[in-house]
Amino acid sequence: MNEASRFAVGIDLGTTNSVVGYVDLQADAEHPAQAILPLPQLTQPGVVENRSQLPSFLYLPHETEVAPHELVLPWGESRNGVVGVIARQLGSKTPLRLVASAKSWLCHGGVDRRSGFLPLNAPEDLAKVSPLQASAAYLAHLKAAWNHQFPEHPLEQQDVTLTVPASFDPAARDLTVEAARLVGLQQLTLLEEPQAALYSWVKASGDDWRKQVNVGDVILVVDVGGGTTDLSLIAVTEEEGNLQLNRIAVGDHILLGGDNMDLALAYRLKAKLEAEGKALQAWQIQALTHSCRDAKEALLTDPDTLSVPIVVPSRGSKLLGATLRTELTREEVEQTLVDGFFPQVQIHEHPRQALRTALAQLGLPYASDAGITRHLAAFLCRQAEATVDMFGQPQASFIKPTAVLFNGGVLKAPLLARRLMGVINQWLQQAGAEPARLLEGADLDLAVANGAAYYGYVRKGHGVRIRGGIANAYYVGIESEMPAVPGMEPPLQALCVAPFGMEEGSATEPSAAEFGLVVGEPVQFRFFGSNVRRGDTAGVLLEDWEPTELEELPPIQATLPVENRRPGEVVPVRLAARVTELGTLCLEAIPRNSDQRWRVEFDVRNA
Amino acid sequence: MNVDFTALPATLDILHLTLGALSLLLIVLLLLKGKPRQLPISPAPVQVAEPSKPVQAPAQPALKTHSPDAALQLLSLLQQEARFIDFLNEDLKGFSDAEIGAVARVVHEGGKKTLQQYFTLAPVRSEDEETRITLPEGFNAAEVRVTGNVVGQPPFTGTLVHRGWRVTNVNLPKLADGHDARILVPAEVEL
Numbered sequence: 001m002n003e004a005s006r007f008a009v010g011i012d013l014g015t016t017n018s019v020v021g022y023v024d025l026q027a028d029a030e031h032p033a034q035a036i037l038p039l040p041q042l043t044q045p046g047v048v049e050n051r052s053q054l055p056s057f058l059y060l061p062h063e064t065e066v067a068p069h070e071l072v073l074p075w076g077e078s079r080n081g082v083v084g085v086i087a088r089q090l091g092s093k094t095p096l097r098l099v100a101s102a103k104s105w106l107c108h109g110g111v112d113r114r115s116g117f118l119p120l121n122a123p124e125d126l127a128k129v130s131p132l133q134a135s136a137a138y139l140a141h142l143k144a145a146w147n148h149q150f151p152e153h154p155l156e157q158q159d160v161t162l163t164v165p166a167s168f169d170p171a172a173r174d175l176t177v178e179a180a181r182l183v184g185l186q187q188l189t190l191l192e193e194p195q196a197a198l199y200s201w202v203k204a205s206g207d208d209w210r211k212q213v214n215v216g217d218v219i220l221v222v223d224v225g226g227g228t229t230d231l232s233l234i235a236v237t238e239e240e241g242n243l244q245l246n247r248i249a250v251g252d253h254i255l256l257g258g259d260n261m262d263l264a265l266a267y268r269l270k271a272k273l274e275a276e277g278k279a280l281q282a283w284q285i286q287a288l289t290h291s292c293r294d295a296k297e298a299l300l301t302d303p304d305t306l307s308v309p310i311v312v313p314s315r316g317s318k319l320l321g322a323t324l325r326t327e328l329t330r331e332e333v334e335q336t337l338v339d340g341f342f343p344q345v346q347i348h349e350h351p352r353q354a355l356r357t358a359l360a361q362l363g364l365p366y367a368s369d370a371g372i373t374r375h376l377a378a379f380l381c382r383q384a385e386a387t388v389d390m391f392g393q394p395q396a397s398f399i400k401p402t403a404v405l406f407n408g409g410v411l412k413a414p415l416l417a418r419r420l421m422g423v424i425n426q427w428l429q430q431a432g433a434e435p436a437r438l439l440e441g442a443d444l445d446l447a448v449a450n451g452a453a454y455y456g457y458v459r460k461g462h463g464v465r466i467r468g469g470i471a472n473a474y475y476v477g478i479e480s481e482m483p484a485v486p487g488m489e490p491p492l493q494a495l496c497v498a499p500f501g502m503e504e505g506s507a508t509e510p511s512a513a514e515f516g517l518v519v520g521e522p523v524q525f526r527f528f529g530s531n532v533r534r535g536d537t538a539g540v541l542l543e544d545w546e547p548t549e550l551e552e553l554p555p556i557q558a559t560l561p562v563e564n565r566r567p568g569e570v571v572p573v574r575l576a577a578r579v580t581e582l583g584t585l586c587l588e589a590i591p592r593n594s595d596q597r598w599r600v601e602f603d604v605r606n607a
Numbered sequence: 608m609n610v611d612f613t614a615l616p617a618t619l620d621i622l623h624l625t626l627g628a629l630s631l632l633l634i635v636l637l638l639l640k641g642k643p644r645q646l647p648i649s650p651a652p653v654q655v656a657e658p659s660k661p662v663q664a665p666a667q668p669a670l671k672t673h674s675p676d677a678a679l680q681l682l683s684l685l686q687q688e689a690r691f692i693d694f695l696n697e698d699l700k701g702f703s704d705a706e707i708g709a710v711a712r713v714v715h716e717g718g719k720k721t722l723q724q725y726f727t728l729a730p731v732r733s734e735d736e737e738t739r740i741t742l743p744e745g746f747n748a749a750e751v752r753v754t755g756n757v758v759g760q761p762p763f764t765g766t767l768v769h770r771g772w773r774v775t776n777v778n779l780p781k782l783a784d785g786h787d788a789r790i791l792v793p794a795e796v797e798l
Contacts, residue, residue, distance in 0.1 A: 046782055049780040294716075318697070320710055321706065323710055323713070
């Protein structure tokens, strides 16, 4: 915390939209004023507008495409591409120059996230960018917008809270921090998005939140954004007479969100039009997707609307006679979205395919099962034991949330929110539990940025803080020394290097086990995470485990520099972990008889 | 054009609605033309342009009191969101009301979006139309137009025929220096 920081700033660096919220720390300390930063951005060449959201898209225009003076922002010309509404607009017609979903690439371990490979299908002559650079480009725009509005209080000198999905692995968190450092942000803290949503709810409820939750409550946060679905569980406990919030579990990273839904509707209408003998071109499907987004909202909001006409105007200046017309009915929306994405399933029905099956694939690992309720059922079953430490009583086959908080634009639709609540409550009812309450009162689009800004204020010692620490235990794989058996992998042991729930600023003792590092050569380790093994302490060596308990992450890598050593020499090192103040995990290799510590890299090139 | 006004009531409603919206937009256009841009009616939205880079074109010769940029800008927004120019330039002859109705939806939806995004509108009078209201002495003649039996001195009592519209806030996008506002929408060439 810095004395010079006038504002607590929260940045929601989203997959499809980014938002900046802030709290004035020098104003009323009891009831801090909160605001969303207007974000000037190009909406088309030569036109600048303020929006509350910056679409997280980067467009790399051709040199002849737009004149430089048409790309002027209030703080100067855009260099190396444009971001925001204009990027999405231009990119919708020229996708090969559009970088999208950089955030999803940031947590994709199968690629080198520092190398320029986006846009994926770009022509050779285009200077491609890395997911890291794209994220930095969005942050640079947000920073410029801030500094333009508050020249006296540059963002570099404010306390900034940057949100990440709860399911981000250590490497993705490190890269997010690196992107922020690239644009000069130093006073930085990371916060998980579902936690930010809960902070926003706490802030919006004022003192009333203590009345709305009780000791023993388990709050399920369901965040369905444009591109991803993120799940978290938060338990309410009591300490010295005060309510405490504890984040006890997070879900897997699920690449499934509102954009998939719009696309699903568009393809449904495409099929309908083709059945009428009308063939559609690519640009018409694009326009169809766009119209479906608005029509979907109308149908999901107003129960009396039975159908919404969808019109795709011609591309040319002749409108009449060339316009495609169809309609989207309530039944189609219910079948495609409500039953397709939120099917009424039983608690034991889980996604058909495990996530992150092939690490090496090129392309984003989109969820192959669109049933969000199935992913949710799997999460609740997997976390059945999550509250045993807190409340003692073991849950039966799944953890039973007592309250639900929604976040993300998709769940603004009452029909979807109702269905999701209905499915959860059906599970609870069948298990003989009370129905869960819906915690209301947050703006689902802006909650994360608002909550992140409020968190900066909470860190100054006001209000309640959600405790959590890291939501996974981490393990390094050790191949046991056993004669190789043809056709069989050598048995693997897993050494716990960072236990579940390690809090910011804490560290583990160096492990007893030692690893041989070859001086001057990078050595890779297999790396695992578990979001269910809560009891393992640092140094525990696992001989065997259930396949579902440990998830293999991309390998990590340590390199001992040559200084004062002979290249090729094997030096025994021990491993220790610490969680930094800003919320990232740091693994270090410590050579025997030495105080030196060498950082173990999570993001390994050419993995 | 031969329109049977007894047939196709639903389509005609849409058409009327749209035409009504169009005339409203034209009024707004006129309003804009008649007044300097960036009406300082309410607390100004956050300034986007740097002071050193004026958004407006340099002052025109004395004969021209107002730059047409704001009007052109609005036309451009209406064309892009609502296909306004395309629609008005269509010859409606030979097309059925159903076909025109389908296109009218594009114009209506896009026009409404544009209106909501860039203008905050409020009725001048909050009373219900077709009710009797009284205008006090010294009422603002720019806000309320009295018609019909206009004799004697206020207070006047009469029937509110139309509530009127007032723009309470204008939030038009800023234009880059050197941006040619006369290009309402560029030609598009797919390579």
